[in-house]
């Protein structure tokens with residue numbers, strides 16, 4: 001049997017393998033993103049960048065729970081101008097770099113893209129799904145009208161692929177996904193974190209300074225698999241799966257549910273950066289065992305049942 | 306097992322180190338067995354969670370030493386016996402104690418992570434040259450304890466103040482040069498303001514001596530996933546806080562030049 005093909009393509013963006021670094025994990029500096037790329041990721045996504053600098057919430061911004069982590073970092077970022085400055089002074093031509101953006105209104109997305117677009121960025125991911133920052137994430141991501149305006153106006157400003165990252169914290173994710181597709185999204189990232197909370201029983205206090213945060217890690221995987229499965233039955237654009245992927249078996253499950261690529265975040269806290277090589281090898285061995293030539297050949301196979 | 310979650314413990318004792326610095330002692334098994342140079346994330350309920358070096362380890366207790374600079378450190382400074390704090394960690398790598406002739410260069414609360422190291426080194430090293438710096442005499446902490454520990458081994462202490470109120474007038478780095486010219490060391494350990502450590506590192510390079518320096522960056526997660534503490538391709542919380550000469554060389558474009566604030570924006574030293 002010949003070596004299986006791990007490469008994938010999403011709206012013209014070619015990746016050597018289907019594993020991407022999820023937004024917000026190690027994505028602050030180009031040097032860290034490069035390190036993750038060198039550790040085996042097929043693409044790396046920056047921390048979500050906004051129009052203006054934000055310091056985010058006070059600590060505690062992260063706390064471990066059974067099966068995952070809860071975070072409320074609060075979209076801290078240096079602002080698009082400082083970020084542009086840093087990117088334009090870095091060597092990024094060989095880096096499969098995706099920039100994640102968040103904003104409060106369509107004009108902010110448009111403005112950010114117009115500043116960044118001349119750089120060798122391969123795609124944008126619009127974070128319309130942060131569960132814990134008022135006015136910036138999920139408020140946009142659960143309002144069909146807002147999604148339509150953001151996606152359309154961003155699309156006018158760039159020819160690069162637009163991924164739209166969706167939240168599970170909505171009553172009907174399929175409906176939202178269709179709105180994004182019809183507004184011009186080139187791919188959907190499913191999903192962001194799940195709104196959640198943790199309380200310390202000694203002090204009676206919520207642990208996160210923001211009280212409510214987003215849950216990530218293995219505990220949310222079945223929710224993400226369900227979302228990918230449901231959405232992939234009703235849209236034509238590619239889906240990038242995300243949520244709790246820690247092993248190669250997890251990644252395979254997402255491909256079978258209908259994802260063309262997957263993102264990895266919290267697993268790095270458990271496994272370190274080796275997680276990329278481990279999952280890659282597991283996918284390769286699985287494809288050989290199942291006599292499949294490429295990752296593409298297993299995308300959506302669970303739909304046949 | 307869930308380990309990256311604050312363990313609530315009560316302050317057992319508060320030690321006045323100077324008018325702006327206090328040590329807090331608390332019970333925590335994991336921290337009492339930490340390695341020298343490791344740090345903890347300390348939750349001050351209702352205020353913030355901040356990184357602090359472990360400065361004291363004994364029996365099943367550990368301690369931290371805090372200087373009041375802003376809201377969170379002042380709240381910690383004001384804690385009383387019986388107050389509740391949350392601890393997670395110990396995190397990060399540690400100083401590597403060596404057998405041989407060592408120099409230790411510290412200033413301010415930079416002495417905190419150096420204290421557990423000093424205790425280990427007294428049983429290990431051939432000799433210890435301890436250089437302590439500060440702006441004025443009031444700033445000095447741990448001096449009696451340092452003298453007591455060092456009395457057990459072949460050692461020398463040099464103290465410098467910028468205003469000359471204690472020891473030699475000048476910067477720590479001025480005091481080091483004549484010593485480096487006279488004596489050959491096997492390792493230099495340092496913790497303090499980054500510009501001081503940078504200078505120590507540069508001098509050590511000139512004399513071809515290895516260095517271990519403990520760095521500070523903004524910390525949020527403490528476990529190497531959020532990236533807020535990055536310097537070059539490293540995360541200070543996980544790959545540090547102690548950087549040896551080869552790692553310091555790798556981050557030379559940032560070390561002593563800029564750090565990042567809570568937004569990720571670069572701030573020049």
Ligand SMILES: Cc1cc2nc3c(=O)[nH]c(=O)nc-3n(C[C@H](O)[C@H](O)[C@H](O)COP(=O)(O)OP(=O)(O)OC[C@H]3O[C@@H](n4cnc5c(N)ncnc54)[C@H](O)[C@@H]3O)c2cc1C
Pocket residue numbers: 059344353354355356357358359369370371372373374375376377378379414417418520521522523524525546566
């Ligand atoms: C590994 C490590 C060990 C440390 N050990 C000690 C110690 O033993 N004793 C001691 O007094 N101080 C120590 N510090 C510094 C201490 O964490 C800061 O002084 C404290 O966080 C200031 O908080 P604040 O709210 O009082 O001040 P602020 O007014 O908020 O800030 C004052 C300064 O502290 C820095 N700071 C604020 N929050 C953080 C954060 N979350 N992470 C890192 N830096 C921050 C700011 O960048 C600023 O330069 C250590 C820092 C690190 C990274």
Ligand SMILES: Cc1cc2nc3c(=O)[nH]c(=O)nc-3n(C[C@H](O)[C@H](O)[C@H](O)COP(=O)(O)O)c2cc1C
Pocket residue numbers: 022023024025047048062069071073075100127165191192193215216217218220242243244245263264265266267530531
């Ligand atoms: C510390 C942390 C910070 C995050 N920051 C962002 C962010 O800035 N933008 C974003 O779109 N998603 C962010 N996320 C969500 C992740 O990208 C991902 O969607 C989620 O964690 C689920 O995947 P995982 O279980 O593999 O981590 C963050 C997650 C974590 C744990």
Ligand code: FES
Pocket residue numbers: 523524525526527528529530531532533534535540541542543
């Ligand atoms: S504090 Fe989050 S990576 Fe170091």
